[in-house]
Amino acid sequence: MKQNTLLSRFTSWLVSPAVFGSISKNFPGEWRLYEYYVDEKEGLLHFLPEDLKCENQMMQLIFSEDNFVVKAQLPVSLIQNLKSGAWSVAKNFITFVDSANFRNNIEFQFAFEKGNLKLLKKDERGMIEFFGFFKPIDGSQQSIKNS
Numbered sequence: 001m002k003q004n005t006l007l008s009r010f011t012s013w014l015v016s017p018a019v020f021g022s023i024s025k026n027f028p029g030e031w032r033l034y035e036y037y038v039d040e041k042e043g044l045l046h047f048l049p050e051d052l053k054c055e056n057q058m059m060q061l062i063f064s065e066d067n068f069v070v071k072a073q074l075p076v077s078l079i080q081n082l083k084s085g086a087w088s089v090a091k092n093f094i095t096f097v098d099s100a101n102f103r104n105n106i107e108f109q110f111a112f113e114k115g116n117l118k119l120l121k122k123d124e125r126g127m128i129e130f131f132g133f134f135k136p137i138d139g140s141q142q143s144i145k146n147s
Helices: 002-014 049-054
Strands: 029-040 043-047 058-063 067-073 084-090 093-097 106-113 116-122 128-136
Touching: 029 049, 058 128
Parallel strands: none
Antiparallel strands: 029 043, 029 058, 029 128, 058 067, 067 084, 084 093, 093 106, 106 116, 116 128
8 A cells, every 4th residue: 555655646746847847838828917016115016916907907928838928018127028039947947038138038936836827036135026926818728737
């Protein structure tokens, strides 16, 4: 019995996003922002789904196997600079690659939790430039596993 339990845990781990290379399989599809935080001079601002709706703010990330497109209406300069390009993953970081100028590449820390995507970008002082929570748009994800 103990061997079966150990084997099933190992098998579960092999198909989880924790295994190198399988993380990127969770990205392809469309993701919609439903909540975010930004650190402004006056403090940490938190935008809930109803705030996004009232202020006509939105962000949609579309990932193919190796490219991304961002459709956004957010008053966040970091996000306004994201349009489209290639993307790559290393450990728990995703880099949005600007093919025209590598100095414009933007790296986010990411996590998948309960089928949702979290993206975090801090500046050199540790201030939150953007911390966004994204839900998959129905039917667009392949198979998202909880991690």
